[in-house]
Amino acid sequence: MFTQAPVEAAVQKAGATQDSAFVRLWLGFATARVAVGVALVLLLAGSMLLGPQPVSGWLVGMCATYLVAALAVRLFMRPATHPGSAFDPQWVSSIGVDLLVFSCLQFLQAGGIYYSPLFAVPVLMASVLGSTLLALGTAAAVALILLAEAWVLALEATGDLAHRFLQAGLSGIGFFALAFLAHQLALRLEREETAARQGRKAAQMQAQVNQLVIATLGDGVLVVDLDGHVQAANPAARELLGPGAQLREAPLQLAAQPAWSQVAAMAQRTFETGQPQVADVAVQHGAGLPRRMFVRTRLAAAGDQPGDSLCVVFMQDLREMEARLRTEKLAAMGRMSTAVAHEIRNPLAAISQANELLDEELKEPAQRQLSALVRQNAQRLSQIVEEILDVARVQHHSPQAGTVGPELDPAVRGFVQDWTDQNQSGGRVQLALGAPGEHIAIEPDHLRRLLVNLLDNALRYASQSPDAIQVATSVEGMPVLTVWSDGAALEPAVERHLFEPFFSSESRSSGLGLYICRELCERHGARIGYRRRASPGGDGREGNAFFVAFRTAAPPAVTAEFAKMTA
Structure with missing residues (x-):
């Protein structure tokens, strides 16, 4: 039993794109109609000029008009269907014109030519590109036309014309069979095309997901063929291989640079033995220290032939692992x-x-x-x-919106005064407060602990001269607290580990002061850092400055007003 028209399902789902099989079939039928029109014009014109049977000129003109119409349809029209529409005007106009022209030629027997086979064009077109009703209706119309022609001949001639009715009936049955088989094949083509489209969409989606996952992996991934060409490399792999890989697009040649020779050798051993390889590899980047990597290889079969296999190389930076x-x-x-x-x-x-x-x-x-x-x-x-x-x-929480924060300058002044009284170092500390009215998002006790740790650290390395330690506040888009001391510059190795726990350049220190400062800042959304800079007092001395940039908080008046509005 026939089901929904394949062109209505397939062309609509594909958006009438050029990669649809039904669009290509429509173009083929449109081209065939043009070829039929050219053949009819040539045959009838030749018969009119040279044939023994006279051919009327209006028949030649009708065929020429048919040729022009078919050519216009082929050049300027495209299939346009709507779900549920059994008779698309475009199909009906094309098929109707074919039936009309071929019927006239069949009834008139112009040039003594047998035109019945031409009806296969509209029948096939309706069966392949049309709905069930259009396919059966076209076959029925052709059968009726052939029977009508046999009846007309029976009226005009005498004798036994049963063979003509038999021939017309058999031809009609043949067209019905042709319509049925062609429509079934079209339905099967539609189902296969739909399945292929869905499979292609799923494959594309899976490929995009795989590419996204591989691209965002922290580990490097290389896909290497038997000749040592890198067919694919994610950003992490290019970073690990160095500038030579970052400046080039795939495929890369592993043997192109000596620094990659160990990776290339592991891939080659994987192809030769068929077994995964594991090793620590060092890749030299310029004149600096080599980058140590943990490399694993796996063999992946990409085809039936041995030469189609690919080697997948996984690289991990040993520094990150450590x-x-x-x-x-x-x-x-x-x-x-x-x-x-x-x-x-x-x-x-x-x-x-x-x-x-x-x-x-x-x-x-x-x-x-x-x-x-x-x-x-x-x-x-x-x-x-x-x-x-x-x-x-240290509690793992951040201040909520609307929370009252301490005012930076008075809090810093009070905490510094308490610290200098306790350590008897008032002459060595200078205050420069430049953030009046700025409320910061941190608990007062945590601010005190943060400032005391920074002052203890500064006192440990500062000299005995006056103003050896300077505490300053400022507004640089955010409220900033700076604790400066005139100590010696830090070594690069010490600077890299400043805020790590249990790290200290002194044997008598626990190495937790700056680590606690960093933890307190992270809990309250603040940022802490270090740089070598001139003193905030402007005397030109170089020293070590630890700065903290705070988030701002609502002042008490704003918070009280907010509480009234939300009560």
Whole structure:
């Protein structure tokens, strides 16, 4: 049983694009109609001029008109269908014109030519490109035309004309069979084209997803053929291979640069043995240190022939692997240090208390000196324990919108005054406050801890001269706090690890002060950094400056108004 017209399903779904099989079939039928028109004009014109049977000139003109119409359809029209429309005007006009012209030629027997085979063109066109109703209707119309011609001949002639009716009936049955078979083939073509289109869409989507995943991978991926050509490389792989790979498009030649020779050798061994390879490889980038990589290869069959296989190379930067391992070790060490600090704090408090009680009984200077030494080291241990516990105390939250933040300048002035009184270093600290009225998004206690850690760090390396430590505030798009000291410049190796935990250039420091500062800044959306610069006081001295850029917070008046509006 016939179903929906294939052209209505296929051409509409494909958007009448040139890659549709039905569009190509329509173009083929349109070209065939032009060829039929040319043949009819030539045959009838030849018969009119040279044939024994006279041919009317209006028949030649009709064929010429048919040729012009067919040529216009071929050049200027394209298939346009609508779902559910059984008779598209374009198909009906083309098929109707064919039936009209061929019927006139068949009835008149112009030039003594048998024109019945020409009806195969509109029948095939309706069956392949039209709906079920159009296909059956066209076949029925052709059968009726042939029977009508036989009836007309029976009226005009005498004798037994049964063979003409038989011939017309058999021809009609043949056209019905032709329409049925052609339509079934068209339906099958439509189903296969739809399935192919869906499969192609799924394959394209999968390929896009694969490309996106590979392009965003942190590990490098290379696809190498048997000749050592890199057929594909993601950005991470180009970064690992160096400038020579970044400036060129695929395919690259691994043997083109000596720095890639180890990777090329691993790929070649993979092809020769068929087994995956694993090794640590060093790629030299210019005159700097070589980049060490962990390289794995896998063989992927891309076709039936052995030469079609591809080698997939996975590359990992050993520096990143070591950094992740170091981070995990530091996290484990931090958890262990916190637990140890909790266990140390109580015995340490007991030692300090016992030392104070013992100190009251001591009279000799040497013994009191030993007691003072115990007190100093106990205080140092207590400070280290508190710094370790400070890391665990930092809460993982950020200030909410509308939260009241401290005003930067008064808070900094008060905290600096407390610190200088405690450390008896007021003459070495200079204040330069330049952010009046700026409220920052950080808790006051965290701001105090941040500033005290930066001042302790500055005091450790500053000289004894006046104004060796300078604390300044400013507004540079965001409120900025700067703690400057006139210490010596940091070595590059020290500068790279400034904010890492347990890193210090001094043996008597826990290495947690700057790490706690960084953690506090991250919790409150602030940014901390270091640079070598001139002093904020403008005296031209070079020193080490630690700066913190804060997010702004709502002042108390705005927050109170906001609370009234939302109450």
